[in-house]
Amino acid sequence: MGSNGVDRAVLIQHRGVYDNSYLFECAAHHPGRFAVVVIVDTSRADAPSVLEDWAGRGAAGVRLPPTERSTGGDPLAVWRKAAELGLPVSCQGEVGEFASDDLESVMAELPELTVVVEHLAGVGLGAGPPYTAFRKALKLARFPNVYIKVPGLGEISARPPVLGRRFGFENTPPVFEMALEAFGARRMMWGSDYPPVSMREGYRNALGGVLEHPAFQSGDDREWVMGKTAQGVFGTA
Numbered sequence: 353m354g355s356n357g358v359d360r361a362v363l364i365q366h367r368g369v370y371d372n373s374y375l376f377e378c379a380a381h382h383p384g385r386f387a388v389v390v391i392v393d394t395s396r397a398d399a400p401s402v403l404e405d406w407a408g409r410g411a412a413g414v415r416l417p418p419t420e421r422s423t424g425g426d427p428l429a430v431w432r433k434a435a436e437l438g439l440p441v442s443c444q445g446e447v448g449e450f451a452s453d454d455l456e457s458v459m460a461e462l463p464e465l466t467v468v469v470e471h472l473a474g475v476g477l478g479a480g481p482p483y484t485a486f487r488k489a490l491k492l493a494r495f496p497n498v499y500i501k502v503p504g505l506g507e508i509s510a511r512p513p514v515l516g517r518r519f520g521f522e523n524t525p526p527v528f529e530m531a532l533e534a535f536g537a538r539r540m541m542w543g544s545d546y547p548p549v550s551m552r553e554g555y556r557n558a559l560g561g562v563l564e565h566p567a568f569q570s571g572d573d574r575e576w577v578m579g580k581t582a583q584g585v586f587g588t589a
Contacts, residue, residue, distance in 0.1 A: 353385075356556050360384070360579070361544070362586050364415055364442055365391040376409055387412035387586040389442050392430060394422045400433035412586045413440040413468075418455040431458055431465065440466035440585050447474040450489035459495045466585060467492075469500045470543060472527055475508060479525045486527060490534040499585060500535050501543035502528060502577060504558025505565075511552050521553075521561070528567040537573035541581040 353361060363375045363386050372390040379386040390406045392399045392414060399422060403414055414434050421427035434441050443455065450473040459467065473489035492498045509521035531540060542562050549558045568574040 356559055358559070360386070360583070362387045362389055362412065362442075362582060364389040364413075367391065367415070367417075367444065372406060372411070379410070389413035389415050389586070391415045394420055394430050397424055400429050403430060403433050403439070404437060407437045407439060411439065413442050415442045415444065418443050418445040418449045418452075418458075428458065428461060431462060435462045435465040440468055442468045442470055444470040445474055447476065447479075447485045447489055450474060450492065451485040455492060456495075459492070459498065463495070464497070466497045467495075467499070468541070468585060469498060471501060471503050471507060471545070472531060473500065475525075475527050477508060477510065479508060479527060483525075483527070483530065486530070490530060493534040493539070498535075499539045499541065499581065500531055501541055502531065502562055503543055503545055504549055504553055505561040506549065506552030506558060507545065515553065515557070519557075528565055532567050532573075537568065537576040538581060540577045541585070542578050 353359070363378060365372055365375060370391055370393045372388065375388045375390070379388050388411055390403070390411045392402045392406070394416070396402065414430070416430065420430070422429035426432065431441065450469060455467065459465065469492060473486060475486045479486060505521045505524060508527055509524045512519050512521070542559070544555055544558055546555050549555055552558070553561065562568065563574065563578065568577050
């Protein structure tokens with residue numbers, strides 16, 4: 353972050369890891385730079401209470417797949433607790449999951465809940481016309497509390513075999529433009545996907561690919577995508 357002029361970030365827990373202590377240690381070591389999004393084990397009956405405990409430690413959100421449901425009598429127990437606590441849900445899944453009715457049903461049940469769709473709804477490599485699943489996923493924009501993350505170009509375009517000092521991606525599908533039309537810049541935010549992005553174009557190039565993308569050059573769109581939206585959603589300092 354320091355090498356690339358990035359002032360603040362949201363630390364989002366890896367899926368399958370339920371001890372979020374390290375993220376809070378990082379936030380404590382760098383006051384004002386990090387917000388923390390936790391994961392809880394929804395198979396545990398006390399998962400809502402565990403989430404409340406993490407919120408008491410300063411969690412700014414919780415990460416859940418769009419199809420994640422709790423055990424017990426209320427399948428939306430953790431989602432409901434997030435809404436009650438005012439915690440946004442950072443939601444990672446495949447494009448088919450976002451194109452299904454699962455997340456729509458959650459939003460219909462919990463209209464006050466804020467949800468951030470990660471990784472451009474999982475559209476990934478190989479997206480092509482007519483973008484049927486992706487277009488359906490973008491219909492989540494009809495819910496005003498749903499936001500979407502924009503990844504580096506390496507998630508949607510094949511990585512060049514050699515990364516030169518200056519390189520470009522070829523055959524990049526117009527998915528940034530499609531998301532911008534659906535959500536508007538004020539409901540979009542960049543997600544670095546660090547450290548996995550290091551296996552694609554790298555952090556710096558992922559940052560530059562969005563900063564320089566033609567879709568975000570008008571007005572103050574770039575400021576929203578590169579910081580203001582995330583700051584508003586996750587309350588980063």
